[in-house]
Amino acid sequence: MVAVGARCVCGRPLAVVTRPKLDDGTPFPTSCYLTSPEAVKAVSHIEAEGVMAQYGQMLAEDVQLKAAYERAHEMYLAFRHALAERLGDDETYIEGISAGGMPVRVKCLHALLAQTLVMGSGVNPIGDLTLDRISKEFDPRVCRCSLKPVTTQDDQPEYNEESEA
Template sequence: MDDRAVVALQLGRCPRALLRVARRCPHGAPAVTEQAPYDDAGEPFPTSYYVTCPHLVSGLARIEAAGGVERWTGEVERDPALRVSLERAERLQRELRRLAAAGRTGVDGGASFDLGVGGSSRTGSLKCLHAHAAFALARPGYELGERIIAELDPLWPARCCMNAYDPAPMSAILETSRHQWREGSRRLDAAATDSRLHERLIAEVELVQEELARRVGQTFGLEELARAYGESDRWVGEVVAERAPPGFRPQDLSIAQDAGFHLFSRAAYDFEP
């Protein structure tokens, strides 16, 4: 199986903006990939290096879920050496992105070239620990990333994650999520015409969003997930409005269902392999 196929299995989707494998685990499987600044459609990819190893993804997500992003942001504020380390990495990230683009800009006109590690727009404000760990694994010597990695115990699993890959559990998870989103569709339809459901549904939607954010950590840097999340949010806002939205379009509900299913299946794959 070639690297691209392995990465697709690790991510549960076809990889985009993939340039090469930048770091492998001790078992030989891809662990970190180097990314182009733009995909084939010209959409920006927010960071140069991306964690694909399911073991690393899950471990880093647990650190984030325990408040790791805020904690490490605080460490950067207090420790001048960490801040210098971050500033150097972000300068290198910008250079790498411009070099890889080879003069090409995407739909954002090159605006994303100025983003830091993980797509951060302000030095010192961390967004995604996965991106900082990926940078350190691909380019050893990045102190902040290496200190984040040091919290992973063990850093690598005793057996390769991909040796244990079995599509059967994933199929069951996806079937469960399909059922849940079909039920969600029915309830959204009801809420569009029954004002009594509005307040309760809004509260539940917020809880679901919080849970997805917790389970996926701060890894919504994938633009297609961000767009899907936005579409779902937009449509849910419409159907729970005080009055049913004019010109009700079933295809809009389908967009929201697809968006939600995409997010749910991504979370299920990452954290319940």
């Protein structure tokens, strides 16, 4: 890990920035890595619902969305390249490879959401759509780190503060 790229309002990491090459020399193209357990869980829920296929279809049908997704890919590459140069890392082995299936498909919403959290909304349209879609379960502006989920009668999560007994 190089830095915390996005934090919860309480200060805990939501996403981190990682080196293009790990200390042991292993290539690691995922420069923006989602670390928040709440975010990981929320994204896993919508991935299980088949949202990636829906987003892939949207990319195939919407020229503007596809162009914005390609720009997100280029931004990811530029971000990692600048990081590699600053750290003295060699990234030629992953040149042109970003994350999450960019620029042609949707493969990992966790990586795409991490890019949105690290680089901001408006950079990755699929990351933005993902954040909107999971907003009831995860919102970076709402701290749920100290909240304990409980299930209601209709199986919808609610959050109550953990008691400090």
